[in-house]
Amino acid sequence: MKLDTNLLNMEERKKGIIHSVISGAFISITNKCNAACRHCIVKDDVISFTDADYNDVLDWLEQFKECGVKAVHFVGGEPFVLRKQLCDYVNKSEELGIYAGVVTNGLWAKTVEEGITILKSMPGLKGLVISSDKYHLEFINERIVKNAIEAGLATGKFVSINVTYVESDEVKEIYQIYKEYQNKISIQPVKAMPFEGEDSKKIKRFKPFQTPKRVETYCGIGNFF
Numbered sequence: 001m002k003l004d005t006n007l008l009n010m011e012e013r014k015k016g017i018i019h020s021v022i023s024g025a026f027i028s029i030t031n032k033c034n035a036a037c038r039h040c041i042v043k044d045d046v047i048s049f050t051d052a053d054y055n056d057v058l059d060w061l062e063q064f065k066e067c068g069v070k071a072v073h074f075v076g077g078e079p080f081v082l083r084k085q086l087c088d089y090v091n092k093s094e095e096l097g098i099y100a101g102v103v104t105n106g107l108w109a110k111t112v113e114e115g116i117t118i119l120k121s122m123p124g125l126k127g128l129v130i131s132s133d134k135y136h137l138e139f140i141n142e143r144i145v146k147n148a149i150e151a152g153l154a155t156g157k158f159v160s161i162n163v164t165y166v167e168s169d170e171v172k173e174i175y176q177i178y179k180e181y182q183n184k185i186s187i188q189p190v191k192a193m194p195f196e197g198e199d200s201k202k203i204k205r206f207k208p209f210q211t212p213k214r215v216e217t218y219c220g221i222g223n224f225f
């Protein structure tokens with residue numbers, strides 16, 4: 001699949017508009033996951049579990065470089081399920097001078113030591129965004145997430161926790177759980193997304209998202225943004 005690099009020739013780019021829009025990108029490399037959070041699209045029967053084509057991803061990274069994209073995050077599903085490919089994508093990003101991050105559930109860090117070994121095999125990985133919230137914690141114990149945080153910090157990654165929430169109290173609980181890392185990591189609450197799970201009726205939607213459509217295969221968690 002070829003990106004529309006014509007956009008780069010538009011007048012807007014001169015003004016920096018397009019450039020700022022594409023300064024960061026996400027690539028969903030797989031919809032497979034080793035968890036099954038109840039708010040997630042991976043539980044959905046209609047989802048395709050075909051992984052992104054290996055050569056396509058490498059080609060997209062080349063095109064990102066050409067377009068001036070400065071950062072890429074690999075998402076899923078769970079990207080570490082495809083660890084070998086993820087490693088290659090991260091290495092390629094580093095070779096191209098693109099910041100590489102990954103959005104993960106942290107399940108690969110059964111122990112801190114195991115986590116460190118895995119992260120050391122990806123020296124080009126700069127950012128570790130770990131999803132941990134009410135929904136993920138039903139599957140992935142906070143101890144595992146703490147292992148992943150510690151492995152990330154020990155290997156010099158920028159570590160943050162992504163918190164999907166419906167009620168703001170849920171975020172407070174997450175701050176409490178990870179308070180020992182408060183000056184070392186970033187905690188990013190992600191405004192509740194209009195998913196179709198049992199809590200969906202509680203969600204106050206932003207006006208532009210009153211009649212949202214699911215963006216197919218954009219994100220393993222079925223985010224509408």
Ligand code: SF4
Pocket residue numbers: 033034035036037040041042076077078105131136220221
């Ligand atoms: S929300 Fe994330 S960890 Fe949970 S099932 Fe979906 S992709 Fe996996």
